[in-house]
Amino acid sequence: MPYADLSFAEVSSAVVHQNLRPNIPKCCPSSFENILKKCWDAKPDKRPEMEEVVKLLEAIDTSKGGGMVPEDEATGCFCICRRRRGP
Template sequence: MTFALDIARGMEYIHSQGVIHRDLKPENVLIDQEFHLKIADFGIACGEAYCVPLADDPGTYRWMAPEMIKKKSYGRKVDVYSFGLILWEMVAGTIPYEDMTPIQAAFAVVNKNSRPVIPRDCPPAMGALIEQCWSLQPDKRPEFWQVVKVLEQFESSLAHEGTLNLVPNPTCQDHSKGMLHWIQKLGTVNPNSTPKPKT
């Protein structure tokens, strides 16, 4: 959970500066001597106002949002999509689309709206957050500051109850809808906050 929070907080700051990373994947996350994760490799990052579709880069297809693969216009939510796959990787312990080449993975995502299978032992609330992050429609993906708040709630639940059975709406059987509702509620709390850089 701490690792996921480190990445989300780093991305929250990057997005607050108007920058889209565009290549968020495990290889571009470093760990320091205190076991804190840092976002690295800004080689294809761009200012949000100036981003243009990239030339093909098969190495990043496994974590690339559908709108980037299709070379459609896109915004910072492409990074949230990639983060969803990193979260899945943390839960599953393997790379996404392991049995496919990067090109096959891109084809499956774009033409079949395919996503990796959420492991059965993944807590429903975490599974719902992952699915929210990799939603096909960018406007249904949360902002990183919202992801940070959700992950902080998860961390608190783990610390106090020793479990991640935290569900945004316990009476709602569909955890994804509960998560979406919770994230939408967060949107009214803090829409113009400027996150402080982590020191």
């Protein structure tokens, strides 16, 4: 979880006043990265409507596989969603 060490108020303030955004993993396809950045625009009126986001996501070519698998892992879950289990 990004910013687990910050309170909701601290994250909210940093997003608004310091343009805080999560780091995008290197394994993230550029097409998905572009959608994220559009959705994170500091100016709300420049962010896409959900209908457009859905169209952009549906337009991503997944025919060649890939996705967000880290290059150093032969198999594994999506790097942006990876969770550690146990202590």
